[in-house]
Amino acid sequence: MAIELTINDRVATITLAKPERRNSFDTRMLESMEDILTSISREPTVDIVVLRAKGPAFCGGTDLKELASLDAKATLHWQRRTSALVERWARLDATTITVYQGAAVGSGAIIGLASDLRIATTDTWFQFPEVGHGIPLTWSGIQLLLRLVGADMTKRLLLLQERLDANELERLRLVVKVVSQENLDAALNDMLQTLLKSSALARSMCKHAISAAASAPGFATNELDPFLASLSIYAQDRQAFTWDKS
16 A cells, blocks of 8 residues: 555554655545545544654655646646645644654655654755746645745745755754654654653644644734633543532
8 A cells, every 4th residue: 555554542653655656645645645634533542643654765745757647627636635635634633743764855845844743864854846847835835834934944945945954954943853763763652652641632722722823923812722721621620610509
């Protein structure tokens, strides 16, 4: 299969499994990822989702060979589906983690950047070569980069097509940490253990509140925070929301 899904109790792992094509997304992989996100959303016990890849590269982005064979209507439909896929991934109630290794090119970097947390190996690098191919970055990538690194850096990355190595990714805070390939599983496990000790509901509400605040800067969403906290408290201790009416 081009994408594999395994579920171990509360943790689901999605693995891009087409290393012979650098895990580049074609229609088959896109459909598979869409189906997997639907499956995960129906799993009530899953509250952490890890995105990984097989082979030396994380993802080579969109399979341009297939994309070149599509007509204008099919291309537009493809682009809308990929943008919707990234937005679905970002809006999952579960906490999402991406584990980068090797090349993450264009949309191959973007799908991971929509995650809540990101780890990279020392050989990881990003590049956004879309302008060189005569197209803009899609997959909701411009919106994501703007939020993460700002307008000036987004223009620099897209217009100059600069390659970012692992150290630069960490400096820009695009990843939480950079580790060697040998220490990757241990670093991921440490992160998972920390997350699993916390309330899944609290984590979910926290990520959604942060997204809302990022979309409405300032104090516009402050009135939402007490409401979310109240729901979280209620879910953990309903006695806190009862009183003696006698």
